[in-house]
Amino acid sequence: MNLLKEVLKHQVYPAMGCTEPVSVALCAAYAAKALGEKPQNAVFKLDAGTYKNGMGVRIPNTDGEKGNLLAGAMGLLIARPELNMQVLGGADADILRRAKEMVKERRVAAEVARGVQGFWVECLLTGENGAQARCVISGSHTEVTHLSKNGTILTEKQQTACGVQPAQFKQALKAATLQDLLAAAQAADAQDLAYLKKGVEMNLKAAEMGQALQKVGFYIKELVRKGLLQMDLISSTKILTACAADARMDGRAVPVMSSGESGNQGVVTILVPWKVGKEMGVDETTILHSIALSHLLNGYVKVFTGELAPICGCAIAAGVGATAAIVYQQRGANIPAITLAINNIISDIGGMLCDGAKSGCALKVVSSTDSAIRSAYMAIHDYGITEVEGFVGRTAEETIQNLGNISSEGMSKVDPMIVHIMQEKSCR
Numbered sequence: 509m510n511l512l513k514e515v516l517k518h519q520v521y522p523a524m525g526c527t528e529p530v531s532v533a534l535c536a537a538y539a540a541k542a543l544g545e546k547p548q549n550a551v552f553k554l555d556a557g558t559y560k561n562g563m564g565v566r567i568p569n570t571d572g573e574k575g576n577l578l579a580g581a582m583g584l585l586i587a588r589p590e591l592n593m594q595v596l597g598g599a600d601a602d603i604l605r606r607a608k609e610m611v612k613e614r615r616v617a618a619e620v621a622r623g624v625q626g627f628w629v630e631c632l633l634t635g636e637n638g639a640q641a642r643c644v645i646s647g648s649h650t651e652v653t654h655l656s657k658n659g660t661i662l663t664e665k666q667q668t669a670c671g672v673q674p675a676q677f678k679q680a681l682k683a684a685t686l687q688d689l690l691a692a693a694q695a696a697d698a699q700d701l702a703y704l705k706k707g708v709e710m711n712l713k714a715a716e717m718g719q720a721l722q723k724v725g726f727y728i729k730e731l732v733r734k735g736l737l738q739m740d741l742i743s744s745t746k747i748l749t750a751c752a753a754d755a756r757m758d759g760r761a762v763p764v765m766s767s768g769e770s771g772n773q774g775v776v777t778i779l780v781p782w783k784v785g786k787e788m789g790v791d792e793t794t795i796l797h798s799i800a801l802s803h804l805l806n807g808y809v810k811v812f813t814g815e816l817a818p819i820c821g822c823a824i825a826a827g828v829g830a831t832a833a834i835v836y837q838q839r840g841a842n843i844p845a846i847t848l849a850i851n852n853i854i855s856d857i858g859g860m861l862c863d864g865a866k867s868g869c870a871l872k873v874v875s876s877t878d879s880a881i882r883s884a885y886m887a888i889h890d891y892g893i894t895e896v897e898g899f900v901g902r903t904a905e906e907t908i909q910n911l912g913n914i915s916s917e918g919m920s921k922v923d924p925m926i927v928h929i930m931q932e933k934s935c936r
C-alpha cells in the first residue's frame with residue numbers, strides 16, 4: 509500500500525465550508541437523490557462532535573446563516589452528491605430561500621445519535637408522496653455506509669461490533685512508525701507533489717479572501733501596525749493562517765484543501781510549512797515533501813485521538829504535522845529532532861479543547877501556528893521536552909498514543925458536556 513497516496517485520496521480533498529455541516533449536507537443530498545421525489549421532512553442523527561461543530565459556524569452561500577439544520581435542508585434541495593464536499597457550492601438564492609422555509613416550518617430536525625462510535629451522520633428523509641430514504645455516512649466525512657429507499661438497501665458497508673470497519677489505510681496508518689511516515693513522504697512522486705502544490709494554491713487563495721475581514725487576522729495585523737508585534741516570520745505566518753481560517757469560518761464560498769478531512773487542519777498542515785519554508789529559502793520540492801509529511805502526521809494523530817476528538821485537531825493534530833515539517837526542511841529525516849518538536853508542541857497545547865467550529869477557531873489556528881514554529885526551532889537546536897515530563901513518551905509515537913488515550917478515554921465526557929452547554933445557551 510502506498511500510504512501517502514491513500515491519505516491524499518481519502519483525507520486531503522477540496523472542501524467548501526466547515527466539513528461537519530458539509531457532511532450533513534452531503535448525506536442529505538444522497539438521501540434526496542435516492543428518494544426521487546420532493547422532500548417533505550428529514551431527521552438527522554449526528555455524533556456529538558458533528559452536532560457541536562455545526563452549531564455555531566457559518567454556512568457558505570447563506571449570507572452568514574449558521575447551523576446543521578440549514579446545511580442539511582440545502583443538501584436535500586441541491587440533491588447532487590457528486591459534488592462531494594463542495595456540495596454547498598451548488599446552492600443559489602432559490603435553494604437558500606426554500607431551505608430557510610424548511611427550517612422555519614420545522615420540517616428538518618437534528619439530534620445527537622445514541623450508541624454510535626466515531627463519525628456518524630444519518631438522514632431519514634420522507635417525501636411528499638410518503639416514500640422514505642435513509643443514508644448514513646460514518647467512519648469518515650464522505651463514506652456512505654448505508655443507503656436505502658423504502659427499506660430496499662442500495663448501499664451497505666461491512667459493520668463490526670464497534671461500528672463500521674476501519675478503512676484499510678487507517679489501519680496501516682495506525683501501525684506505522686515515524687520512520688515509515690518519513691519514508692512515505694520522501695517517496696512522493698511528481699503526481700503527489702503537483703497535488704500538494706494545488707493544496708497550497710487553494711489555501712493561499714482562501715487566506716487572501718480572509719484579508720478583507722475584520723477578524724482574527726486583522727487584529728494581529730493591528731498589533732503589528734501599533735508596534736506591539738514585529739512583522740517577522742512568526743507574525744506573518746500567523747496572519748496568513750488566521751486569515752484563511754477567518755474566511756472559512758465566516759462562511760465564504762471558497763474551497764480549501766483539507767487535511768485529515770478538516771479544512772482548518774488543512775490550513776495549518778499546509779500553510780505553516782509553506783510560509784516558513786519560503787521565508788527560510790528552502791527549495792520548493794523539499795517544502796512539498798515536508799507538507800506530505802505534515803499530512804501523514806496529521807492523519808496519524810487522528811487515528812489515535814478520533815476523527816472528531818474533544819481536543820482541538822486544527823491546533824494539535826495539524827500542529828504536530830506542521831512542526832515536524834519545519835524540522836524536516838532544516839534537518840531532513842532526523843528522527844530525534846522531529847521527535848523533540850512533536851513532544852514540544854503536544855506538551856504545549858495538547859490539552860486545548862474543541863468547542864465546535866466557529867469564528868474562534870482562527871484563534872486556535874494562531875496558537876497552533878505559533879507553537880509549531882517555536883517547537884520546531886527548539887528541536888532544530890536539539891532542545892525539547894522528554895519522557896521525564898508529564899504524558900510525553902520516549903518516542904513521538906508513544907507521546908501521540910498517550911495523547912490519544914487521554915482524548916478518547918480520559919476525556920470521554922467532555923463532548924457531551926460541551927454539547928449540553930451549547931444546547932442550554934441556544935434555549936435562552
